[in-house]
Structure formats: structure tokens, C-alpha cells
Amino acid sequence: LAPRGRGPARARGVLTVLAWVWPAVPVVAWLATGGLSQAASSPAGLLTGAGILSGLVATAIVVEMLWLAARVPAVERVLGHDRALRIHASLGKPAFLGLVFHGLFVVAGYALADGLTWWGEFGQLWATNDAALAVVGLLLLAVVAASSVAMARARLPHEVWFGIHLLTYVAVAVSLPHQFTMGEVFASGLAAAGWLAVWVVTAFVVLTYRVFLPLFATLEHRLVVTAVTPVARDTVAIDMSGRRLDRIGLEAGQFFTWRFLAPGLWWHGHPFSVSATPDGQRVRITIRRSGAGTDLIATRLRPGTPVLFAGPYGVFTERMRTTDRVVLVGVGSGIAPVLSLMGDLPVRPGAATAIVRAGSVEEIPHRAELHTLAATRGVRLIELVGSRRRHADGSASWLPEGARATSLRDLAPDLADADLYVCGPGPVREQVVGEALVAGLPPARIHAEAFAW
Incomplete structure (x- = not known):
């Protein structure tokens, strides 16, 4: 019955620190190669330096995005699959904008130094293969970014969306050469070797966890x-x-x-x-x-x-538990992991409450199994069925019409002393989590997971 979830909480703190520190690493390499003095030497140097800095930070963020989407077990166990992908998605916009500013500022700086127009400078850069490939990579990332807009994603079948996102790897591959051949930061020496090692390790991690290990496990x-x-x-x-x-x-x-x-x-x-x-x-x-x-x-x-x-x-597991009491909430398809978890949680009889929510009794999967497991494990089982209750402002509650309870705390009076596990459709899951937070439950004791792409 010993709490087990404090370790992952500490590990999340470590990952957070690393995530903030990592983008500073290529900036340090830029400073070490005299980047600051070159940027301060002239207006053209200032524009070029701003472009290089934005590109370095944006590229470092892209590396973080690849690791977050690589399904590395150490990251998955600490953050959870859906949280890792949410962070991955949130980094997309700053990474893309940083790369756009990188291109604009560098072209402007080079044009000012050479006495050319922007288009004239761009034409000269386009004549070099590595710069042209970098532009192609940026255009591919623009396609990926467009597909990630909420409206576009809602309209695209998952398979199409997934196929478009594979272009991210193509974009990274084609833009990689110019990081070493254009500019002085990674042109040679320890910085070049270290940056190359970063990309080699990242490629190895992505291929291992996204391709090879699933194939090996299947075989x-x-x-x-x-x-x-x-x-x-x-x-x-x-x-x-x-x-x-x-x-x-x-x-x-x-x-x-x-x-x-x-x-x-x-x-x-x-x-x-x-x-x-x-x-x-x-x-x-x-x-x-x-x-x-x-x-x-x-x-x-x-x-x-x-x-x-x-x-x-996923981290919708017993490993994340921090107390000796548990409240499980499964809504619709989210009832399935709740059923799985009910048979695994080592809690004493009477210390666990399971709440299952469906449109009708006929829509509760494995209902007989749920009742049998609850009886043998000493879990208090609550079934909530029916259409969703409407609030006075017209918004829908996750609770059904006719339910005596008005909030999660009414259903689970010991909520403040428990860990809460919630699984179900997004809006309902958010309502339940919101009620738990209002009731004073610390976020570290709320385990809500979506089965994200």
C-alpha cells in the first residue's frame, strides 16, 4: 500500500529543467565562436546574428519535439504519452516561427552586407545546394504546420494526417547539411562533432522506438x-x-x-x-x-x-498512485482501462471507488465483470447512466439527468484524500478534472489520460 507516485513527479521536474536548458546549448556554441562580437560589429552583423540565434534555438526545439514524439520509455513513464504529445504540439509553433525568422533575418543581413536586394541575395543563396535544401525543408514544415491547425486536423483522416507528419523527418534530413556548411558555429571542431552526435543519437532513438522495437515485439x-x-x-x-x-x-x-x-x-x-x-x-x-x-x-x-x-x-497505472485511496472515473470507452486497473490496484477493501458513466446500462461494457470484480476487491461501484444534465447557462454536465449528485465530490466524499484516475472523451474528462481541482485535489494526484496519436 506504499505510495509510489512521488518518483515520477521528481523526474518530471528534472525533465522540465533539461527542456529549458537544452536550447541554450547551441547558443553557447555560437558565443564561443565569436558570434556576439560579429553581431555587434555592424547593422548587417546584427541582422545576421539575430537570424542565427533564432535558427539555433528553433532547431534545438525541433530536437526536443523529435524526442517527445519518439515514444522513449523513460519519457513515457515520466510524462505519459498524451502529455508528451501535448508538449510536442505546443512546441510546433515557436519552432516553425523561429525557423521562418531565421531565414528572413539571415537573408536580410547578407543582403545588407553584400549591397543586394532581398531577392537578389535569395537568388545567390538558392544557387547553393544546401541553402536550397533548407528552403525546401522549411516549406515541408509549413505543410506539416498547416495540417496541425485544429480545423484542418479535425477534417483530415488520421492516416492522412499521420502521412503528412512523416514529412517532418524529410524536412529535418534535407535541411541538416546547411547547419554544417553555412556559418561558423558548427563548421568544424568540437561544436561540429557534438552537433552531429546530437542528430545521430536522435535519429537512432526515433528509428529504434518508432520502427525497430515495434517490429521486433510483433515478431x-x-x-x-x-x-x-x-x-x-x-x-x-x-x-x-x-x-x-x-x-x-x-x-x-x-x-x-x-x-x-x-x-x-x-x-x-x-x-x-x-x-x-x-x-x-x-x-x-x-x-x-x-x-x-x-x-x-x-x-x-x-x-x-x-x-x-x-x-x-501511458501512465494510467498503479505506479502513479501517491495515496492509499483511489477514485476511478471511466466514461464511455474510458471504462475499459478502469476495469483493467480495478483488478491491479493494491488497495484495501473500501478504499477505492469506481464511477462508470454511459448513456444507458446497455452501453456499459463488461458490466457483469465490473460488478464481480468490484465485489471481490471491495471497490464501491457507482453507475451513472442517462443523457447529460444541462446547467442553467445551457452547458452540459458530465453527470446525467436525475443524478442526485451535483459534483464529483458528492459521489466520492473521500476525494480529498485519494488519487483520482480519469479516462474518457476530452470535454468530459476536463470537467471531471476541473471539479477535482475545485475540490482541492492537488494536480499531482490527478491522473487523466487520453489515448493520443
């Missing part, structure tokens, strides 16, 4: 679908078996990205959590039909289908 464990079973309205459970599943590294509450290798399904990659406590013998996920991709899986998937997977990911 090692040879997961295949053994059953596809309806478990609630518009919801099916998918059971899978394989080899040496006790070595897969799975914790209750985590999720994988799955690709079912069957015609019409293999090109869909979906993040689904496990819905059964890991036992080393099988893996079960539970999916609700909520779009074209999940409809295809629910209707076309057959036993015997091989499975390609990446993971496990």
Missing part, C-alpha cells in the same frame, strides 16, 4: 486475434493471444497502438487500452464503434488475424 510475441465478442451496445471485446506475453512489459491501464493485418484494416492504426488485468496469457481490448475505422474493425475482424502493435504506453 517476438506473434499476437493473433482469438475472439471478437459483443460486450455492450456498439461495443466489442477483442481477445488476443501470443508467445511470452508475460515479457511484454504491460501494466494495467496502459494502451497500445494496434494494426490488424487484414484486408482493409492494416493501414488503420488505433490507440486502444487494455480492458483486462494483465495475466501473461492473453491481451484484451474493448472498442466502441465511433467512426469508420472502428466500424470496420468491429464488423470485419476475424479470429486468426495477425496483429502489429506498438507499446505499451
Whole structure:
């Protein structure tokens, strides 16, 4: 029953410090090569120096973005998959703008020094292969940035969005040479060797965790679908078996990205959590039909289908717990990881509350299993069903009409002394977290996860 979550909190602090310090490293290299004195020598030097500085900081941020998206286990365990990707997304705008300013200021500085117009200077730079490649890289990043705008992302199928984002790696690769051949910061010596090492290690990490390890794990464990079973309205459970599943590294509450290798399904990659406590013998996920991709899986998937997977990911696990009391909230598809976690949390009877929320009783997946597990583990189980209650201002509550409770604290009176685990659709998840914060629960004891791309 000992709290275990303080270690990850300290590690998050260390990562935060490193994230802020890292962009200063190439700036130090610029200062060491006399960059400050050159920038102060003339107006042209000042413009060029501003361009170099913005490019160095922006490139350092790009390196951080690649590490955050690489699914490095050490980062995943500390930040959680969705938090890492949220930080990754938040860094996109400053990185892109920094690279744009880099190009504008450098061209302006060179033009002033050479006595040319901007277009004339740009033409000279374009004649050099490395500069032209850098411009191509920036244009590719512009396409990626445009696809990341909320309106564009909402309209794009995930597979298209993912394909566009792969251009990021192409953009980085084609713009890399000019970092060494144009300018003096990384032209030679220790700075050049160190910067090259940064990119080599980053490429190795991305390829290892995004490509090679998922392939090796798939070949090692040879997961295949053994059953596809309806478990609630518009919801099916998918059971899978394989080899040496006790070595897969799975914790209750985590999720994988799955690709079912069957015609019409293999090109869909979906993040689904496990819905059964890991036992080393099988893996079960539970999916609700909520779009074209999940409809295809629910209707076309057959036993015997091989499975390609990446993971496990996420920190919706017992490892993050900091107290001896737990409140679990699962809404819709978020009920699945709550069910998995219920069988794994080492809490004494009466010290855990599980709240499941659905539109109707028929929409609660594995309902009989939930009740049996709650009874055997001493978990207080609360079912909330029905359409969402409307507030006086017309906004929707996460609680249903007819519920006597008006807030999360009414449902879990011991909330202030517990860890809260929340999983479900974004707006509902945010409401529950907001109520927990209002009730005085420290953010370090709130574990809310989305199964992000």
C-alpha cells in the first residue's frame, strides 16, 4: 500500500529543467565562436546574428519535439504519452516561427552586407545546394504546420494526417547539411562533432522506438486475434493471444497502438487500452464503434488475424498512485482501462471507488465483470447512466439527468484524500478534472489520460 507516485513527479521536474536548458546549448556554441562580437560589429552583423540565434534555438526545439514524439520509455513513464504529445504540439509553433525568422533575418543581413536586394541575395543563396535544401525543408514544415491547425486536423483522416507528419523527418534530413556548411558555429571542431552526435543519437532513438522495437515485439510475441465478442451496445471485446506475453512489459491501464493485418484494416492504426488485468496469457481490448475505422474493425475482424502493435504506453497505472485511496472515473470507452486497473490496484477493501458513466446500462461494457470484480476487491461501484444534465447557462454536465449528485465530490466524499484516475472523451474528462481541482485535489494526484496519436 506504499505510495509510489512521488518518483515520477521528481523526474518530471528534472525533465522540465533539461527542456529549458537544452536550447541554450547551441547558443553557447555560437558565443564561443565569436558570434556576439560579429553581431555587434555592424547593422548587417546584427541582422545576421539575430537570424542565427533564432535558427539555433528553433532547431534545438525541433530536437526536443523529435524526442517527445519518439515514444522513449523513460519519457513515457515520466510524462505519459498524451502529455508528451501535448508538449510536442505546443512546441510546433515557436519552432516553425523561429525557423521562418531565421531565414528572413539571415537573408536580410547578407543582403545588407553584400549591397543586394532581398531577392537578389535569395537568388545567390538558392544557387547553393544546401541553402536550397533548407528552403525546401522549411516549406515541408509549413505543410506539416498547416495540417496541425485544429480545423484542418479535425477534417483530415488520421492516416492522412499521420502521412503528412512523416514529412517532418524529410524536412529535418534535407535541411541538416546547411547547419554544417553555412556559418561558423558548427563548421568544424568540437561544436561540429557534438552537433552531429546530437542528430545521430536522435535519429537512432526515433528509428529504434518508432520502427525497430515495434517490429521486433510483433515478431517476438506473434499476437493473433482469438475472439471478437459483443460486450455492450456498439461495443466489442477483442481477445488476443501470443508467445511470452508475460515479457511484454504491460501494466494495467496502459494502451497500445494496434494494426490488424487484414484486408482493409492494416493501414488503420488505433490507440486502444487494455480492458483486462494483465495475466501473461492473453491481451484484451474493448472498442466502441465511433467512426469508420472502428466500424470496420468491429464488423470485419476475424479470429486468426495477425496483429502489429506498438507499446505499451501511458501512465494510467498503479505506479502513479501517491495515496492509499483511489477514485476511478471511466466514461464511455474510458471504462475499459478502469476495469483493467480495478483488478491491479493494491488497495484495501473500501478504499477505492469506481464511477462508470454511459448513456444507458446497455452501453456499459463488461458490466457483469465490473460488478464481480468490484465485489471481490471491495471497490464501491457507482453507475451513472442517462443523457447529460444541462446547467442553467445551457452547458452540459458530465453527470446525467436525475443524478442526485451535483459534483464529483458528492459521489466520492473521500476525494480529498485519494488519487483520482480519469479516462474518457476530452470535454468530459476536463470537467471531471476541473471539479477535482475545485475540490482541492492537488494536480499531482490527478491522473487523466487520453489515448493520443
